[in-house]
Amino acid sequence: MTSGAVGTDSRVITITTFTGVRDAYRQKALRQALYDQGALVMADCLLDLHGEQHRSRRRLENRLFRRQTFEMFEREVLPETIEAVLAPAVGRGRGDLVSLGYRAVMNLTARIAGIDRTEGTDEETDALLAFAVKFGEGATMAHSTRDRSVLEAEVASAMAAFDQRFFQPSLARRRALVAAVERGGADPAGLPRDVLTTLVANVDHLALPEEVMRREVAFYLQAGGHSTANTLTHALDDIFAWVEGRPDRAAELAADPTLVQRSVHETLRLHPASPEARRRALAACVLSDGVTAEAGDLVVMDLMAANRDPQVFGSDAAVYDPFRRVPDGVAPWGHSFGAGMHACIGMELDGGNPPDGAATADRLLGTVTLLACAFLAHGAGPDPDRPPVGSRDSARSHFSSYPVVFAGARSTR
Ligand code: HEM
Known part of the structure; x- marks a missing residue:
């Protein structure tokens, strides 16, 4: 996870791990911002x-x-x-x-x-x-x-x-x-x-x-x-x-x-x-690795990175392999259909x-x-x-x- 500021605007927190994105999708205090x-x-x-x-x-x-x-x-x-x-x-x-x-x-x-x-x-x-x-x-x-x-x-x-x-x-x-x-x-x-x-x-x-x-x-x-x-x-x-x-x-x-x-x-x-999903924090909330998003912070979920997370998809995560097996509870398409309230209909x-x-x-x-x-x-x-x-x-x-x-x-x- 990285964070930074955009001009005089709020802080931007970027999440790149698979579990971090999964958690952020489910946070009710994070509102659609893309x-x-x-x-x-x-x-x-x-x-x-x-x-x-x-x-x-x-x-x-x-x-x-x-x-x-x-x-x-x-x-x-x-x-x-x-x-x-x-x-x-x-x-x-x-x-x-x-x-x-x-x-x-x-x-x-x-x-x-x-x-x-x-x-x-x-x-x-x-x-x-x-x-x-x-x-x-x-x-x-x-x-x-x-x-x-x-x-x-x-x-x-x-x-x-x-x-x-x-x-x-x-x-x-x-x-x-x-x-x-x-x-x-x-x-x-x-x-x-x-x-x-x-x-x-x-x-x-x-x-x-x-x-x-x-x-x-x-x-x-x-x-x-x-x-x-x-x-x-x-x-x-x-x-x-x-x-x-x-x-x-x-x-x-x-x-x-x-x-x-x-x-x-x-x-x-x-x-x-979409290479990323974006959410705006409506109230302070703790993200999966302990970082707190304050009200107004922009949370960027880097789907390209999360879907290639070697912790979940292995050391060859970036390689195209139709025979790939994914761990239980993980969709083969990673986060590409979203999750939580806005999961793709x-x-x-x-x-x-x-x-x-x-x-x-x-x-x-x-x-x-x-x-x-x-x-x-x-x-x-x-x-x-x-x-x-x-x-x-x-x-x-x-x-x-x-x-x-x-x-x-x-x-x-
Ligand atoms: C390969 C095809 C598709 C992909 C990769 C895809 C991807 C996504 C993703 C990632 C989201 C969530 C975005 C977010 O959380 O910010 C989403 C939401 C949505 N998608 Fe899809 N989608 C696909 C096809 C479709 C189709 C065929 C339909 C309808 C005919 C559709 C209708 C919707 C709707 C209505 C939502 C909003 C759901 C909500 O906010 O409750 N999508 N889609």
């Missing part, structure tokens, strides 16, 4: 609420994230959605992993958020995607390397355009459906199972202004879309490097979705969607359940693994003529482009 600069997208969103306000919203939204729903997504919705997105690129023999990944997850995320897709066209998916990317940039302004006022203007203009094209029609439809149920003329079981419907149905109880509902839905779009698509790109990048020159490994992966899932979990550990949907912890009948592979399996099944590999490009606009390690070729195209080279 989105202090991302208020245009994040103000009053679930991830930015604290205490009772957070508890009551989370209780409601949790109802949507049930095992049965995930099973339905995994067996019925995802396979079709992924193939529909991949088919044209596979036909061409090449595509871009980043945009294909985003397109595939956007349909799923829009459905969970409660944004209607009335046209079902690629143009519509890309428009939604562009909004989600901009909202992601706005939410993570703390890590942006761009001019803040320019970025803020872009985010505000994206929010206004998103409102007009997607949010208002989706909101109007849900208000009408909920009103019909409240009048007693319609069956509540027929309501869409999504975040926006849940908010509309509880608007009085939660005292939610429309702009908060809009931001919550925008937050879901970017939280679900961005982390899923980025994890997919990192996962396939790691897999491509791991199988390079090793056909035995490629064959093993192709035959074993559980090994792909282990690979995805190992990627999640080494490439957390989409963790099981995206990560499935750990291969060692569930009976076969209850196994969920998770969205990222299913996406990775689909790319591998089509023989995807890096495009030898066009190397991947990293994003220059954020301190987060993301790819902005990752050209891939599919099996047919590779064998005819």
Whole structure:
């Protein structure tokens, strides 16, 4: 643990150990602080609420994230959605992993958020995607390397355009459906199972202004879309490097979705969607190694370091190893889905359940693994003529482009 001061501001305490981060996630006196600069997208969103306000919203939204729903997504919705997105690129023999990944997850995320897709066209998916990317940039302004006022203007203009094209029609439809149920003329079981419907149905109880509902839905779009698509790109990048020159490994992966899932979990550990979590101390609290955070102190949880803590993951903690075994009580993805009150609501949907912890009948592979399996099944590999490009606009390690070729195209080279 290190501490220091930022200008005349409060003290900054940085935690780098696995157990230190685990403890900090559970401290009730530590309040979310990563989105202090991302208020245009994040103000009053679930991830930015604290205490009772957070508890009551989370209780409601949790109802949507049930095992049965995930099973339905995994067996019925995802396979079709992924193939529909991949088919044209596979036909061409090449595509871009980043945009294909985003397109595939956007349909799923829009459905969970409660944004209607009335046209079902690629143009519509890309428009939604562009909004989600901009909202992601706005939410993570703390890590942006761009001019803040320019970025803020872009985010505000994206929010206004998103409102007009997607949010208002989706909101109007849900208000009408909920009103019909409240009048007693319609069956509540027929309501869409999504975040926006849940908010509309509880608007009085939660005292939610429309702009908060809009931001919550925008937050879901970017939280679900961005982390899923980025994890997919990192996962396939790691897999491509791991199988390079090793056909035995490629064959093993192709035959074993559980090994792909282990690979995805190992990627999640080494490439957390956010390199850090931040909390502000609301009152003095003692952190795991005895250091006291005073009210107002900023606590930075260094997830990159904690997820590579040799005390927990061994002396080869920084090495990518899909066969890694982790100690009991430690998730294979380390702290990459968070913990405590803000633990990721989409963790099981995206990560499935750990291969060692569930009976076969209850196994969920998770969205990222299913996406990775689909790319591998089509023989995807890096495009030898066009190397991947990293994003220059954020301190987060993301790819902005990752050209891939599919099996047919590779064998005819
Ligand atoms: C690989 C994919 C994902 C990763 C790595 C990820 C990571 C995280 C992390 C680290 C947090 C906690 C942040 C903190 O404590 O400051 C979080 C919270 C959250 N995530 Fe995810 N996430 C992923 C996918 C998703 C998906 C698919 C959804 C929804 C469709 C989602 C919705 C949320 C929500 C709503 C929260 C806030 C929970 C709360 O404050 O109670 N995430 N996620």
